[in-house]
Amino acid sequence: MKSFPIRxxxxxxxxxxxxxxxxxxxLLEEFSRLSKTEWRFRLMWPLFDSSNNFxxxxxxxxxxxxxxxxxxxxxxxxxxxxxxxxVSNHGNLLRSVRRFRDYEKNVCLNEQEKLRTGDGRGxxxxxxxxxxxxxxxxxxxxxxxxxxxxxxxxxxxxITMHDLAHEQTDxxxxxxxxxxxxxxRWAQLADLVIFSSDxxxxxxxxxxxxxxxxxxxxxxxxxxxxxxxxxxxxNSRYGVNKKYIFTLGWAASHKKLDIIIEGFAIFKYxxxxxxxxxxxxxxxxxxATNTYGLEPGKDIFAVGYIGADDIPALYQNAExxxxxxxxxxxxNGMILDAMNYERPVICSDIPQFIERLGSDNSLALxxxxxxxxxxxxxxxxxxxxxxxxxxxxxxxxxFIDSRKLSDVGRDYLAAFKSVLDKPA
Numbered sequence: 001m002k003s004f005p006i007r008x009x010x011x012x013x014x015x016x017x018x019x020x021x022x023x024x025x026x027l028l029e030e031f032s033r034l035s036k037t038e039w040r041f042r043l044m045w046p047l048f049d050s051s052n053n054f055x056x057x058x059x060x061x062x063x064x065x066x067x068x069x070x071x072x073x074x075x076x077x078x079x080x081x082x083x084x085x086x087v088s089n090h091g092n093l094l095r096s097v098r099r100f101r102d103y104e105k106n107v108c109l110n111e112q113e114k115l116r117t118g119d120g121r122g123x124x125x126x127x128x129x130x131x132x133x134x135x136x137x138x139x140x141x142x143x144x145x146x147x148x149x150x151x152x153x154x155x156x157x158x159i160t161m162h163d164l165a166h167e168q169t170d171x172x173x174x175x176x177x178x179x180x181x182x183x184x185r186w187a188q189l190a191d192l193v194i195f196s197s198d199x200x201x202x203x204x205x206x207x208x209x210x211x212x213x214x215x216x217x218x219x220x221x222x223x224x225x226x227x228x229x230x231x232x233x234x235n236s237r238y239g240v241n242k243k244y245i246f247t248l249g250w251a252a253s254h255k256k257l258d259i260i261i262e263g264f265a266i267f268k269y270x271x272x273x274x275x276x277x278x279x280x281x282x283x284x285x286x287x288a289t290n291t292y293g294l295e296p297g298k299d300i301f302a303v304g305y306i307g308a309d310d311i312p313a314l315y316q317n318a319e320x321x322x323x324x325x326x327x328x329x330x331x332n333g334m335i336l337d338a339m340n341y342e343r344p345v346i347c348s349d350i351p352q353f354i355e356r357l358g359s360d361n362s363l364a365l366x367x368x369x370x371x372x373x374x375x376x377x378x379x380x381x382x383x384x385x386x387x388x389x390x391x392x393x394x395x396x397x398x399f400i401d402s403r404k405l406s407d408v409g410r411d412y413l414a415a416f417k418s419v420l421d422k423p424a
Contacts, residue, residue, distance in 0.1 A: 043057070345396060
């Protein structure tokens with residue numbers, strides 16, 4: 001083991017606009033609490049996440065920050081980035097760099113697109129700083145490796161591998177083949193690959209010939225729930241003025257939002273309840289077209305990306321939270337958060353979910369995610385037996401409280417240590 005402090009570089013040039021961004025920040029927050037004098041962390045992020053939302057540097061003890069900037073050599077550009085790095089939110093960003101608006105639009109976003117092509121420039125930027133670290137951690141390695149270059153890490157490397165949608169679904173479209181090849185390479189390059197379910201770990205081991213000693217499962221847990229009363233104005237902000245079922249996440253094909261919409265439509269016509277479906281998350285705003293007869297703004301609200309400050313109230317005000325995903329890393333953030341806020345969960349019966357929730361419907365109602373009829377029946381069961389729904393939510397809250405985010409942080413730090421303790 002090297003001398004303290006251990007310096008860990010946390011590098012993510014893509015920063016998913018979905019759950020991985022929140023996962024990284026919450027994990028770093030726990031690292032900050034747990035690290036004392038033993039660890040130092042440095043987060044490396046670009047200007048924007050994959051939904052083009054400005055990424056403000058988090059402020060935690062023992063956690064530094066670097067902005068991933070490509071080709072930033074000119075004096076004018078460096079001044080712009082220096083100003084941008086000092087602001088704490090997107091509104092201040094726009095005000096601070098108003099006179100550089102054209103620059104921001106034409107250069108910053110173009111530079112971000114370069115990072116998302118996975119042409120290797122981001123990793124070369126990292127290589128120039130590798131002597132500052134004892135270990136590298138990539139919470140989201142995808143779309144990062146250069147396709148035609150044999151890049152290898154200069155320091156011990158740990159990655160988190162998420163769902164296998166690139167192997168099991170068409171969610172990645174034209175990028176699927178390249179991503180399959182890239183993930184195989186990451187599986188060979190990493191000193192340790194961390195998963196959040198045994199099912200995905202075992203599937204990845206089979207697909208990528210990943211040995212036991214380089215794979216580890218660490219179950220996730222939610223952050224401490226904000227127990228302040230839900231804010232009614234949050235619902236008003238999105239035009240939601242009635243009881244609703246809530247779903248949050250990317251509008252990707254493997255999330256099966258079409259099944260959620262159709263299943264809710266079937267249920268609503270049968271029950272005639274004055275109830276709405278709220279779809280939130282990147283790209284969901286375009287889903288109010290084929291609604292199976294549901295009226296946008298009345299029966300269905302497709303609100304798009306929502307800020308982190310609004311998320312707790314949207315959970316707390318919901319009658320139930322639904323996920324029809326067919327590919328996840330483990331329990332997804334939506335299920336963890338719903339249980340944390342003691343909201344009833346209705347979710348697909350995929351192995352990753354059943355692994356922790358079981359199949360007896362004592363923690364969540366499960367259904368076949370390929371069947372809108374099965375989802376409609378799950379909705380009927382939920383609203384027919386409200387006492388049992390709240391019983392499930394209470395069970396789930398006790399279940400989710402049994403593991404804290406601090407436990408996840410400790411497990412990750414132990415995993416990092418295990419890599420550094422290996423003989424050279």
